[in-house]
Amino acid sequence: MVTGFLAEVEAMAGQERSDGGRLGLLVGDLVAYCKDHFLCEEEFMLFIGYPDFAAHSEWHRQCLEAVEECLDSLAGDPAATARRLTVYLRGWLTGHLAGADRQLGEYLSRQLGSEIKYGR
Ligand SMILES: [Fe+2]
Ligand SMILES: [Fe+2]
Numbered sequence: 001m002v003t004g005f006l007a008e009v010e011a012m013a014g015q016e017r018s019d020g021g022r023l024g025l026l027v028g029d030l031v032a033y034c035k036d037h038f039l040c041e042e043e044f045m046l047f048i049g050y051p052d053f054a055a056h057s058e059w060h061r062q063c064l065e066a067v068e069e070c071l072d073s074l075a076g077d078p079a080a081t082a083r084r085l086t087v088y089l090r091g092w093l094t095g096h097l098a099g100a101d102r103q104l105g106e107y108l109s110r111q112l113g114s115e116i117k118y119g120r
Helices: 002-013 020-048 053-073 078-112
Strands: none
Touching (some): 002 078, 020 053, 053 078
């Protein structure tokens, strides 16, 4: 989901004039997806007693805040918003998905005593 979204936003960021309406729909979908995904992940972390729950869920909260701020700035300059979102989401993919989410998978693997291929 996030990689597909990123590809479309990157394309918009490269245009001189971006379609603010389309970008607004995309960001709205992303916010809805993130809320669902984060809620599931956080409920799971609580269920397994994940020790890094507080920091991990705080990172989720900050992500939602950053993406929702983009909705507010859309009307002013959609192309600039698309560029800002592109930078933010690239950082999210490498920082959170490849970092914190992977660590969660590794923790679960250790708890289960077997390897889980996370994110593949
Ligand atoms: Fe996460
Ligand atoms: Fe996640």
